[in-house]
Structures are given as structure tokens and as C-alpha cells.
Amino acid sequence: MSDKPLFPRVALIGLGLIGSSLSRAMRRAGLAGHIAGHARTAVTRAKVVELGLVDSVHESAAACVGGADLVVICTPVGSYAAVAAEIGKHLKPGAIVSDVGSVKEVVVRDVGPHIPAGVHLVPAHPVAGTEHSGPESGFAELFDGRWTIVTPPSGTDQAAIDKIVALWRGCGSQIEIMEPGHHDLVLAITSHLPHLIAYCIVGTATGLEETTQREVIKFSAGGFRDFTRIAASDPIMWRDVFLNNREAVLEMLGRFSEDLTALQRAIRWGDGDKLQDVFTRTRAIRRGIIDAKQA
Amino acid sequence: MSDKPLFPRVALIGLGLIGSSLSRAMRRAGLAGHIAGHARTAVTRAKVVELGLVDSVHESAAACVGGADLVVICTPVGSYAAVAAEIGKHLKPGAIVSDVGSVKEVVVRDVGPHIPAGVHLVPAHPVAGTEHSGPESGFAELFDGRWTIVTPPSGTDQAAIDKIVALWRGCGSQIEIMEPGHHDLVLAITSHLPHLIAYCIVGTATGLEETTQREVIKFSAGGFRDFTRIAASDPIMWRDVFLNNREAVLEMLGRFSEDLTALQRAIRWGDGDKLQDVFTRTRAIRRGIIDAKQA
Numbered sequence: 050m051s052d053k054p055l056f057p058r059v060a061l062i063g064l065g066l067i068g069s070s071l072s073r074a075m076r077r078a079g080l081a082g083h084i085a086g087h088a089r090t091a092v093t094r095a096k097v098v099e100l101g102l103v104d105s106v107h108e109s110a111a112a113c114v115g116g117a118d119l120v121v122i123c124t125p126v127g128s129y130a131a132v133a134a135e136i137g138k139h140l141k142p143g144a145i146v147s148d149v150g151s152v153k154e155v156v157v158r159d160v161g162p163h164i165p166a167g168v169h170l171v172p173a174h175p176v177a178g179t180e181h182s183g184p185e186s187g188f189a190e191l192f193d194g195r196w197t198i199v200t201p202p203s204g205t206d207q208a209a210i211d212k213i214v215a216l217w218r219g220c221g222s223q224i225e226i227m228e229p230g231h232h233d234l235v236l237a238i239t240s241h242l243p244h245l246i247a248y249c250i251v252g253t254a255t256g257l258e259e260t261t262q263r264e265v266i267k268f269s270a271g272g273f274r275d276f277t278r279i280a281a282s283d284p285i286m287w288r289d290v291f292l293n294n295r296e297a298v299l300e301m302l303g304r305f306s307e308d309l310t311a312l313q314r315a316i317r318w319g320d321g322d323k324l325q326d327v328f329t330r331t332r333a334i335r336r337g338i339i340d341a342k343q344a
Numbered sequence: 345m346s347d348k349p350l351f352p353r354v355a356l357i358g359l360g361l362i363g364s365s366l367s368r369a370m371r372r373a374g375l376a377g378h379i380a381g382h383a384r385t386a387v388t389r390a391k392v393v394e395l396g397l398v399d400s401v402h403e404s405a406a407a408c409v410g411g412a413d414l415v416v417i418c419t420p421v422g423s424y425a426a427v428a429a430e431i432g433k434h435l436k437p438g439a440i441v442s443d444v445g446s447v448k449e450v451v452v453r454d455v456g457p458h459i460p461a462g463v464h465l466v467p468a469h470p471v472a473g474t475e476h477s478g479p480e481s482g483f484a485e486l487f488d489g490r491w492t493i494v495t496p497p498s499g500t501d502q503a504a505i506d507k508i509v510a511l512w513r514g515c516g517s518q519i520e521i522m523e524p525g526h527h528d529l530v531l532a533i534t535s536h537l538p539h540l541i542a543y544c545i546v547g548t549a550t551g552l553e554e555t556t557q558r559e560v561i562k563f564s565a566g567g568f569r570d571f572t573r574i575a576a577s578d579p580i581m582w583r584d585v586f587l588n589n590r591e592a593v594l595e596m597l598g599r600f601s602e603d604l605t606a607l608q609r610a611i612r613w614g615d616g617d618k619l620q621d622v623f624t625r626t627r628a629i630r631r632g633i634i635d636a637k638q639a
Contacts, residue, residue, distance in 0.1 A: 240566025271535025
């Protein structure tokens with residue numbers, strides 16, 4: 050902890066899993082002087098007060114951002130345009146606006162137009178999370194050793210970028226700078242498609258006759274339970290991800306479907322060599338993930 | 345541990361993850377007098393001796409089963425016919441033959457014809473495992489609290505069924521008796537389809553351009569890494585599962601593909617309500633799994 054915090058005043062718009070974890074991680078590292086928080090519902094605000102997660106809680110996002118040196122939007126990306134429209138004219142000159150969303154082109158599109166001159170927009174995405182939602186689910190260590198991808202639009206003030214990088218380093222993250230469109234493509238395969246598929250197979254299982262469904266739960270240790278964990282993630286957040294990364298998700302989904310059809314054909318025709326070949330090649334990428342300490 | 349073990353002599357054909365875990369679990373509970381083991385390769389046999397996993401190691405399966413009261417086939421299901429043909433005439437009258445395979449109709453089809461009169465065939469499937477293979481990966485606690493599904497053909501000697509049930513209870517399992525065809529249907533959705541999909545998406549990712557592939561590894565914490573764990577499972581074992589549970593897997597895969605196409609359509613046309621509805625319903629099944637203590 051230094052004598053002078055990186056940001057004297059921070060405003061967090063949204064205090065779910067990520068927002069509340071960010072508050073905890075900033076406090077752990079002494080990165081913020083005063084942390085102001087906004088949550089939309091009275092229930093969440095009461096929970097945040099009870100847990101003592103921020104220094105002040107605000108009913109309106111506009112009031113929350115007043116005087117803030119850093120504003121981080123931590124709500125589902127579908128709400129960004131409305132949030133930005135509300136806070137835009139209350140932002141302090143020289144402030145930095147950032148976010149934690151899982152899609153990044155949308156930030157420039159929906160938030161960008163509401164950012165006044167002299168305020169800096171530096172979108173970011175901490176690639177970390179759990180299947181749990183809400184302020185009570187957050188923890189300070191969530192970002193430790195994980196990657197945060199920072200996606201500044203071209204022409205962004207370098208000092209502002211450096212401060213966002215310092216913020217996430219201070220929260221335990223490793224940093225990657227990326228172009229927003231490329232981010233959305235990489236995350237489509239590493240995060241969005243896995244979630245879609247997990248939601249889908251769990252949905253297929255819920256469509257089975259009731260007896261079989263009880264058995265699905267009982268014998269889920271055979272692989273299915275890992276998918277149910279992912280498919281327990283926040284529905285609104287994920288709805289908004291898919292609505293806002295359509296092109297990249299459809300592209301990756303197309304590739305996946307082609308590959309799945311090829312496997313289906315191999316099963317139908319008893320082509321063991323094809324199956325074994327695919328199942329063997331996939332082991333290498335697991336080793337890569339273990340070597341990269343992301344397992 | 346009782347004075348007299350449940351089985352004075354046990355033969356394990358195959359000493360990979362499951363076979364070696366079974367040996368450890370039987371020893372923990374004192375269920376076997378002498379455990380004889382067979383592994384096909386000299387490398388595995390040397391490893392088994394080094395780890396002291398069994399009381400005697402045999403180069404041939406036929407020699408291994410001599411005098412055994414219980415024979416458990418722990419090799420990939422594609423090898424069952426050959427294994428059964430080899431050991432059939434060496435089985436002791438009154439012996440029980442079982443297995444640990446992930447598909448069960450195939451056992452009656454491939455092993456059944458080689459079982460002499462007076463020997464009992466009681467197939468079983470411990471629904472437990474990890475992504476690691478080989479004798480060094482096994483551990484005695486693998487089956488604790490998990491389900492073992494026993495699938496005796498109709499007319500099987502009840503005393504033989506009871507002994508297999510006692511074996512797996514002694515190894516820490518809960519027991520379910522099931523008709524083999526129903527087992528193969530339930531496991532198609534809870535285990536086989538999840539593995540196929542995990543292998544498929546990891547395969548799709550390995551097909552990307554090299555730069556993106558490095559990024560896939562780097563940012564796998566967003567969901568992808570959970571699939572890579574499943575997709576690191578033994579290729580031969582899984583090839584044989586799909587070749588031997590074709591009908592049920594194709595049926596479940598058909599349902600999954602229809603559901604995935606509906607989600608794809610919802611993404612393409614921006615149908616947020618449809619996405620939110622599916623993503624919300626899937627949470628319930630996760631709660632069921634947690635309540636059933638299978639999470």
C-alpha cells in the first residue's frame with residue numbers, strides 16, 4: 050500500500066460477483082481512497098451495506114460517479130447504453146471510465162458516445178469468474194494470476210491506459226492489450242461458445258422425461274456435472290454477451306457444428322480411427338494450459 | 345476388515361486408472377485375499393510392480409484368471425471380445441466375471457458367449473474417473489460416495505449379484521441396479537455426450553490459426569479450460585465407448601443438435617427472451633446435483 054492511492058475516489062456501477070470482487074481486491078492493495086458503489090435494487094444495496102463492501106452506497110448511478118477519478122461499469126453489457134447515458138454529464142473532467150464486460154466492441158459503440166471530452170474511456174475484461182452471482186459471491190483473490198485484457202480504442206490517452214493497467218496489476222492480474230474486435234473473436238471460442246454449449250446440453254437434459262432427469266442428476270459424475278457448473282452462470286449477463294457478440298459467436302459455432310457433424314458421422318459409420326485421432330490431438334492443448342498455469 | 349475376505353482370489357485384467365484404483369480400494373477394505381493383475385504391456389507391468397499395486401503380475405490374461413473367485417475386466421470395451429475369448433476356458437467353476445466399462449449392453453454381447461456354465465457374469469460400471477490415465481493415476485478414494493451401476497442380465501444368480509454389490513459398497517460406492525440398455529441411454533446423456541462435445545470444441549480450437557491457438561490457451565479461464573480437462577481423457581477408452589453405444593449417443597446427439605440450432609437462431613435474430621429462458625432453466629438442475637451431493 051502506498052501513501053497516496055492510485056485513485057482517490059472510485060465509483061463502481063454494479064456490485065455483483067465481479068464488481069464486489071474488484072472492490073475487495075482494490076482494498077486489499079490499497080488502490081482506492083474512497084469507493085462509492087451503486088446497485089440497482091434495494092436488496093443488493095442492503096446486502097452491500099451489510100457486507101461493508103464499499104465506503105458509500107448510492108441509489109442512482111449519476112450520484113455515484115460524482116467526483117470519481119475512476120468509474121468502472123460492472124453491470125451486464127446490455128445495460129451499458131442506459132448507464133452511460135445516465136452518468137455521462139456527471140463525470141469529472143479527467144476521469145477514467147472503464148468496465149469489466151465479456152465483450153468489448155460494444156463498449157465503444159454503447160458507452161463511447163456518452164463520454165464527454167476530457168474523460169478517458171479504457172475498456173477492460175478480467176478473464177475470471179465463478180458460477181455464483183451477487184455481492185456475497187465476490188472475493189479479493191478472484192483475479193490473482195488470471196489475465197485482464199485491456200482494449201483501449203485507438204488514440205486513447207497513454208497515461209489513462211497505464212493507470213488501468215496498474216489497477217489490474219494491483220488486483221493480481223496479468224495484462225494483455227488487445228484490439229476490441231480481436232478480443233471478441235478470441236473470447237468467442239474460449240468463453241462464449243463453451244458457455245453456450247454447456248447451457249445447451251443441460252437444457253437438452255432438462256427436456257428429458259422426468260424419471261430420466263432424476264437419473265441424470267444422480268449419475269452426473271460421469272462428465273455432465275462439469276457442464277452444469279458452467280450452465281449455472283448468471284443468465285442476464287450471458288444473454289447480453291450473446292446478443293452483443295453475434296458475429297464472432299456464430300462464426301465459432303459454425304466451425305464447431307461442422308466438426309460435431311464429422312464426429313457424428315464417424316460414430317454412425319464406426320470410424321474408430323477418426324475418433325481416436327481427434328481424441329488424441331485434444332490432449333496436447335490441455336498440456337499447454339497446464340504449462341501456462343491456467344488449469 | 346473381516347477375518348475372511350469377500351473374495352479369496354481376485355484377478356484384475358487391465359490396471360489403468362480404474363483397475364488400479366479398484367485394487368487400492370479393495371485392499372483398503374480388506375475385500376480380497378490375493379490380487380492377481382494382468383497388463384498388456386511390459387511398461388505397465390513394470391510400473392505396477394514398482395508401485396506394489398497387486399500381489400502377482402501376469403503377462404497373460406489366461407494365467408491371471410487361474411483359480412480366481414472374481415475376475416474384473418478393466419480394459420477398454422473394444423477389447424472385451426478378445427479378452428473373454430482368451431480367459432473363458434481358464435475360469436474356475438463358480439467364479440464371478442465382472443467389468444468396469446462405461447457401456448453395458450456390449451458386455452452381454454461380447455463377453456457373454458465365452459462364459460462357461462457355472463460361471464456368473466455380473467457387469468458393473470463405477471461412475472467415477474478423472475482425466476488421468478495409467479496405474480500411477482489411481483487412488484483408493486476414487487469411488488467414495490459415487491454411484492456404481494450393476495447391470496446383471498436377467499436370470500443371473502442372486503448370490504453373485506449380492507457379492508458384486510458388496511464389493512462396490514466396500515469400495516465406498518452407492519449402488520444402483522439397472523437394465524443394461526437403460527444404463528446405456530442414461531450414460532449417453534450424463535457422460536458420453538458431454539465427453540463428445542468437450543472433445544469436439546477442443547478439436548475446433550486446435551483447428552484455429554496458430555496465433556489464436558496460443559491465445560486460446562492463455563485465456564482459457566473463461567470456460568474453455570473445463571472442457572480441456574474432460575477432453576484429456578483416455579482416447580482409446582472413449583473411442584470404444586462411442587463405437588459401442590452408437591444408437592443412444594446418436595439419439596442424444598440429435599436432440600442436442602436441435603437445441604443448439606434453436607439457440608443459434610435466437611442469437612442470429614437477437615431473441616434475448618429465448619436465451620434468458622434457457623439459461624435460467626438450466627440453473628435448477630445444478631441445484632439438484634448439489635442437493636444430491638454429486639457436485
